Amino acid sequence: MPYALHYWPTIQGRGEFVRLALEAAGAPYVDVAREEGGMPKVKHYLASPGIPRPPFAPPFLVDGRVVVAQTAAILQYLGPRLGLVGKREADALWTHQIQLTIADFVVEVHDTHHPVASNLYYEDQIAEAKRRATDFRKERLPKFMGWFEAVLQRNPRNGKPASTPHLVGGRLSYADLSLFQVVDGLRYAFPKATARVLKRAPMVVALHAGVAAHRRLRGYLDSERRIAFNEEGIFRRYPELDG
Amino acid sequence: MPYALHYWPTIQGRGEFVRLALEAAGAPYVDVAREEGGMPKVKHYLASPGIPRPPFAPPFLVDGRVVVAQTAAILQYLGPRLGLVGKREADALWTHQIQLTIADFVVEVHDTHHPVASNLYYEDQIAEAKRRATDFRKERLPKFMGWFEAVLQRNPRNGKPASTPHLVGGRLSYADLSLFQVVDGLRYAFPKATARVLKRAPMVVALHAGVAAHRRLRGYLDSERRIAFNEEGIFRRYPELDG
Known part of the structure; x- marks a missing residue:
């Protein structure tokens, strides 16, 4: 039975x-x-009183009788099943920690355009968004990217300059895919600030390029299945928030 | 060797x-x-270039050669070792999902007083905080508490009205302890709004009372080791944000 991903249909x-x-x-x-x-x-799944263990929000994955919500938990569940995490327990634990840090970062990206309330329109919180985005560009974005770069630099398996670096061990993991997505989104939403910060994160740039060249991924990214970035998602291009 | 918790010394x-x-x-x-x-x-651990897998931020736990960061990952690691999670894989997965949802909620609680930037003083973002706290009290707090209540109501092991309910299965888990902490903190930070929302969450109230009466926990809560809530932590009492 195929995995069933439950999520909004019009956004990444x-x-x-x-x-x-x-x-x-x-x-x-x-x-x-x-x-x-x-x-x-x-x-x-979200609203029926008959669901014994209801997800709080999408995304959630249904795999037969198993229902898993929370992005990082879904990836932790899928990792060993899809061969996208190291087999050693320490590697799996470290991969999950990185994913949870990516999850924290994604909240901060989202809150640049919705610092007051997700329920309100962006247009009703632009002043607050500008303040928050300024702090994001100056403090948070460099801090997170510096940490991802350090993780890549310190991975002893990332020896050869020409090959794709990985966050954990010597093989592609779901955390690599997620960092690719974050960089892709940041370049869409904050092209200026991202270009600036990535000058000091060469291995993050190399990881993004390497993942984008992955054969199956490339096919997906070029397909209709890949929804384009848009102003309903996490990564939104509002020029007044970049700089 | 005792577990070594690495965290700020003056806040919960x-x-x-x-x-x-x-x-x-x-x-x-x-x-x-x-x-x-x-x-x-x-x-x-955070700043030395010699740390191969550096935590992004406290808290992190050191257990011999293992270093685990991210609160939810630490609890997932400790759960089976401390007997604070069910032994069935499905129960462990569900407990972790609940914990991740608690983590999301904790970010939202924090951001009521720091909607613009953690780096700025509260006094420099009071106007934004008031707007965000209003949405928090009206929308987010009831939504999260309603979900916790539903999880408790739908747990088939929570049959007897007189006994302490649990989020997962029939025994105390780390998620129960975390929900206790959230309720304790909300009552400190938002006494009015919390009293109102808890009227519709009787099992959440019962869980809080049951955990507070746990023998070892009671000893801890009454001891010097329990740091008092204060205005440096996540749960802060700013009367202008309650109502």
């Missing part, structure tokens, strides 16, 4: 971190809201 | 979720910054 959002893992592994999956008639099946 | 903060698990289990641990001379040892 947090669901994209799961899509990338499934696509990179060539795993059979259904993107439920896109392929099976929109959000009713998703909302069933 | 995210470290408290780990302290509660260690204390409830009666596990031997050292609260490094409080017992061994402040932050230098903590900062060593």
